[in-house]
Each structure stands twice: as structure tokens, then as C-alpha cells.
Amino acid sequence: MDKFQNVSSCPTPLDCANVDTDQIIPKQFLKRIEKTGFGEFLFYDWRFNDNGSIKKDFILNQEKFTKSEILLARDNFGCGSSREHAPWALKDYGFRVIISTSFADIFYNNCFKNGILPIVVSNESLQYLFHSSYEIDNYLLDVNLKESTIKDNNNFSYGFEIDEFRKKCLLEGLDDIALTLVHSKELDQFEKKLKSIK
Amino acid sequence: MKPKTLFEKIWGNHVVYEEEGKPTLLYVELHLVHEVTSPQAFEGLRESKRNVRRADLTFATMDHNVPTINRNTIDDPVSAQQIKTLRDNCSEFGIELFDLSSPYQGIVHVIGPEQGLTRPGMTIVCGDSHTSTHGAFGSLAFGIGTSEVEHVLATQCLWQNKPKTFEVKVNGVRPRGVTAKDIILSIIGKIGTAGATGTVVEYRGDTISSLSMEQRMTICNMSIEAGARAGMIGPDQITFDYLKDKPRIKDLENLDDLFSTWSKLSTDEGAEFDKSITLDATKVAPQVSWGTSPGMVTGITDSIPNPKNEEDPVKRKSIEDALAYMDLEPDTQIQDIKLDTVFIGSCTNSRVEDLIAASKVVKGKRVSSNINAIVVPGSQLVKYEAEKLGLDKIFKEAGFDWRDSGCSMCLGMNPDQLSPGERCASTSNRNFEGRQGKGGRTHLVSPIMAAAAAINGRFVDIRSYDIDFGEY
Numbered sequence A: 001m002d003k004f005q006n007v008s009s010c011p012t013p014l015d016c017a018n019v020d021t022d023q024i025i026p027k028q029f030l031k032r033i034e035k036t037g038f039g040e041f042l043f044y045d046w047r048f049n050d051n052g053s054i055k056k057d058f059i060l061n062q063e064k065f066t067k068s069e070i071l072l073a074r075d076n077f078g079c080g081s082s083r084e085h086a087p088w089a090l091k092d093y094g095f096r097v098i099i100s101t102s103f104a105d106i107f108y109n110n111c112f113k114n115g116i117l118p119i120v121v122s123n124e125s126l127q128y129l130f131h132s133s134y135e136i137d138n139y140l141l142d143v144n145l146k147e148s149t150i151k152d153n154n155n156f157s158y159g160f161e162i163d164e165f166r167k168k169c170l171l172e173g174l175d176d177i178a179l180t181l182v183h184s185k186e187l188d189q190f191e192k193k194l195k196s197i198k
Numbered sequence B: 001m002k003p004k005t006l007f008e009k010i011w012g013n014h015v016v017y018e019e020e021g022k023p024t025l026l027y028v029e030l031h032l033v034h035e036v037t038s039p040q041a042f043e044g045l046r047e048s049k050r051n052v053r054r055a056d057l058t059f060a061t062m063d064h065n066v067p068t069i070n071r072n073t074i075d076d077p078v079s080a081q082q083i084k085t086l087r088d089n090c091s092e093f094g095i096e097l098f099d100l101s102s103p104y105q106g107i108v109h110v111i112g113p114e115q116g117l118t119r120p121g122m123t124i125v126c127g128d129s130h131t132s133t134h135g136a137f138g139s140l141a142f143g144i145g146t147s148e149v150e151h152v153l154a155t156q157c158l159w160q161n162k163p164k165t166f167e168v169k170v171n172g173v174r175p176r177g178v179t180a181k182d183i184i185l186s187i188i189g190k191i192g193t194a195g196a197t198g199t200v201v202e203y204r205g206d207t208i209s210s211l212s213m214e215q216r217m218t219i220c221n222m223s224i225e226a227g228a229r230a231g232m233i234g235p236d237q238i239t240f241d242y243l244k245d246k247p248r249i250k251d252l253e254n255l256d257d258l259f260s261t262w263s264k265l266s267t268d269e270g271a272e273f274d275k276s277i278t279l280d281a282t283k284v285a286p287q288v289s290w291g292t293s294p295g296m297v298t299g300i301t302d303s304i305p306n307p308k309n310e311e312d313p314v315k316r317k318s319i320e321d322a323l324a325y326m327d328l329e330p331d332t333q334i335q336d337i338k339l340d341t342v343f344i345g346s347c348t349n350s351r352v353e354d355l356i357a358a359s360k361v362v363k364g365k366r367v368s369s370n371i372n373a374i375v376v377p378g379s380q381l382v383k384y385e386a387e388k389l390g391l392d393k394i395f396k397e398a399g400f401d402w403r404d405s406g407c408s409m410c411l412g413m414n415p416d417q418l419s420p421g422e423r424c425a426s427t428s429n430r431n432f433e434g435r436q437g438k439g440g441r442t443h444l445v446s447p448i449m450a451a452a453a454a455i456n457g458r459f460v461d462i463r464s465y466d467i468d469f470g471e472y
């Protein structure tokens, strides 16, 4: 996995609560057997009309946000299906950071496995970020994982919480499986014990 | 010794390695695999030249893409490719596969228990959020993403942060016509779709202990719809009676020892949960979802909520968006909602007991002329057993389609999909936008509510039927 680098971008404010992974990547695109190329299908039914033309008023399609690398979302983002195609699609589209007041568990976990940083902020801060990204021209938010901070070009600064182990994995781009294999001895012992009690 | 919960016991029995400030390395005893969330995991193994550590603890089936008519001809080349890929991967890595031609093929969460692969005290994972179903047997079962599928294939372990525990107590005798599905929908309605996030739910109380295994599975299945990591129910005599003649269990030599080990798994008297709620089953009505999230649910005699009455602006907008998508007016009576389609199936409600109960409602009646109705058994074995009981005839005579097993219209990855605008009463678990087909509108209900809706062309109160559903 690539190492996570700092991000500086105007966030895209997606104003919906309980966005489920069926919306992030609809089922018709789950049939591919690769990990790549899902970005063009991200939020497919919200981004495109039935005839394939672009829905101009959908937030991701507005010019201000087309190059955004940060997604702002409401409560319980990523609920529903465990499909990792959701973070694959977000990453492939260009999002590196997602900020919300809460995430669904499996989705949250899947983000870290794919070099995406999900950040939990207070309701008040989220409101501020939504407002600023809508209203302010040239609005920029800097995400610094090493320092666990987000700062904007307007004196807003917020220190977010993140599990130290997950932070390290993101920053160093560590491979989980390699980390586990370090514990092969414990694993062999555990399997022996399990066999003896079954 | 400090009293422990069921969850704490199972967790403790599976710790391979732990260290302060790090997640725990947890051993996985059963890994279930299906065609949609596994191809990239196997590809990852090949790329890094790794093998499957415990093919003997890994079982695969194909369910999401499979057609329910003419199952051996898959028209969509991409679906066909995904099915073939699973077949190839299983043969390359030596994994047992319940292939389309197997009499035991079916939805992954139906066949695990049915074969006796799912057992109390186990840790069970699958690249599928409804893995929580298996918790009905007193196992710790949860859904994982594809990276984790690869991780389990390679190491048979997972790094996990310890979740919190959440006790959901349900007490009282269920009114006739109020099923396990109504209980879980009303729990989700009460605590919300993120109400159990970060927790493992244990369902307890006399209502829960009186449920059959099928109904316990329905409850645990939808734990994820409340955001839970997993749902579980302590194993008891009902569990053991269900398991004892299952194919992979019945010939085990140490069966009595196993039962006695399993019977010690239940939560100890006095064990503490991080959180707890209680629900009175006597007050639960048959539930119908009206929106685009499983928490948007209400009783059959109620009406659609009016967003005007919601003060929280985020919630108000959610209701407005949902009603716009569902094409419903605020304050409409649930019983006035007309339907186009009825789907009885999915890992939530497609077991023999579900089909028996639904068949009692349709027996000798005709499906309303405005309705397309289908029954999709959860597995080929369910189908076989239902046919032995003559249920196929009852459904077909009433005008239902009787299909082969698979996920089918629960998510419409196969040809079984709603058309834009079509409105469906469905026994599945998710009413998300487009879940059953682009533009399709889903109302979640129990199998007997779905059956009654098929006959009447709209929702009706199943409690008004004079039918004995027995323990259902």
C-alpha cells in the first residue's frame, strides 16, 4: 500500500446522513474481478441520469468540487454492505480523506486497508466545514495525519483522534499480512492448542 | 472469577496474540466465501505468492449472481466470469465449493447452519455483512471486507479492536402474527441504523429464548442494519436439537462433549454489558418499512411520518429525501400503499419455516391481479424440503413463481430486479435506494405480511387473519 501523504483540498460537502455502500457503488458494478477502475462508477445513480448524462446539480459534479480529495459526509457514512468496492471507488475517483461525525464499522475498517483516512469530528466542526466548503471561494483544508490535525486557510484547526496502530500503518503503508506473519510462532501454537480441545 | 458474557468467552478463546495499544490478533475458525467479495483476495494471494493457510476451515458458495431460472445459463458475461473465477480459485487453492450443481448450494448464510458448519463458540467470518446471521448459534460471526478476506485466507487470523457489548433484552409473549422479523425491525426502528455501531449485540430475554433457530437467525441477520459488528444468542437446547442431525455434525464422535462444552458458553449470571435496552414483545405490531433505510419503519396500523414534525434538520431532510424517492405522501396510511411486486426470499427469511408460514396465508387464494410474486428458497436443500411438503404447489397454485435458490431480488445482481418505480413488499433486509433494482421501491416486511400483501395487492394487518402460525 502507498504511504499516506498530507492532503490539501477543498472538501466536497455531501449533505446526506446514512449514506450506504449501495449508493457509493451500486451492485451492477460489483461483478468486476479487479480492484481498479471503480472510480467512474462512484455514486453512479446520483451522478448520472438514466441516459448516462451528468446530473449537473449533484455536488460531485459541481465545478468547484471536481478535483476535491476530501469528502464531507453526515452521520453513519458507509453503512450497509461490507463491499470493499466502496473504498476502492472513492480512492480511484480521487478521495483520500472522508470527514464525518460517524462511520459504519466495516466501512471504516476497509478505508484503512486502502490508504483512505476516515476522520471523525464533532458535530459543530462538521457544520462549520460544510458551511465553509459551500460558501467560501478558494476554500482549502489541510489534513496532516502525522500531527492528527485538520486546518483551513481561515484559522480553523481541529485535532482528531485516531488509533495509533492504524495511523502507523497508514503513514508507513504497512502490509497487514506481513505484520501478522511476524507472529507465525504464536499462530502455530494456537492451532495446536485448538486441535487439542476439539 | 469475574462473570463473563458470551462474547467475552468466545473472544478470549480465540486470542492468538495481544499487546497493549494494538488490535488483537484473533483466530478464525470458519471462513465462508462467495463469488462477489473474493476474486480480488485470491488475486492478492497470487500476486504475493501466498497460499491459503487452512483450506479445511474455508468453504465457498456462489449465490449473489446466480439466476433463479435456468441456473446453468448465465447470460451476463461479467456475472458468468465472476462465477467461473470462484470455481477456478477454489480448485487452485483446494477449497470446498458448493457449486451451482450441488444439491446443497444456496445463500452463504443459509447453507452454513444447514450443513452444520456453523457451530456455537466459533469465530466465523465472511466477506459479507450479513455474516451476523451465524451468531444465532452462539458464535461470534461478522462481515469483513475483501482485504480482510485475503488476510484470513493467508493467515486464518484477523487484527481486531475489541468491540463493546450491547444487551438487547426482549421479554413477553409475541402476539399472533408478530414474527422475529417484526421484533428486529422494531429494534432497529427504536435504536436507529447506527444504534449498535461499535458493539456486539447479545439478544436475551424470554421472547428470544422461545424462538426457533430459524427465527433467531432472522434476528441476528439484521444486527448489521442497526450498525452492530455482530449479533449473538446464547446456545441452548433449541440450538443443540437443531444441530444434532445436520450433515457435518451428526457423525462427530465427540458430540456429547461438544454439547456440554457449548452449554457452558452462555453469558454468566451477573456479567456486565456496556449498554443495555429492553423491548416489550407484547407491544410490537407487524412492521412495514416506509423509507430508504431499515430504521424507517412503523407498525401496520400507523401512517407515514410527516417531515414537518421532525425538528432535527438532518433527520427532516432524510425523511423528505426518502419520501421523494419512495413516492409517498406524508400521513398516508400504511394499509393504503398499493404494491406491484412481492419477494419472499433472502438470507433473512427464506428458510423452510418462513415458507411454511407464508404458505398458510396463500393456501387456496390467488395473488392479486396487480402483483408479481416470487418465492426464492434460501438454498437448494430448503427448496427440496419445501417441495416434499408440497409448498411449491400451494405457492404456484396461488400464482407465485417458484424459483431456484440464490440472493435473487434481495440485491438484484442476477436478472431478478425491480424496474424503476416498481414497489415491492420484500422479506429481505435492506430498503436502500435502488437496492432491488434501479429506481425500485422496497418495503421490508415479514414473510406472512408479504404473503398477505400479495393476495390483497396492498399491505394488510396479518393479525386480522384467523390462521394458527404455531410457534412462528
Ligand code: SF4
Pocket: B063, B064, B107, B108, B109, B128, B130, B346, B347, B348, B406, B407, B410, B411, B428, B429
Ligand atoms: S440474500 Fe441479500 S443480504 Fe443475504 S447474502 Fe444475499 S445479497 Fe446479501
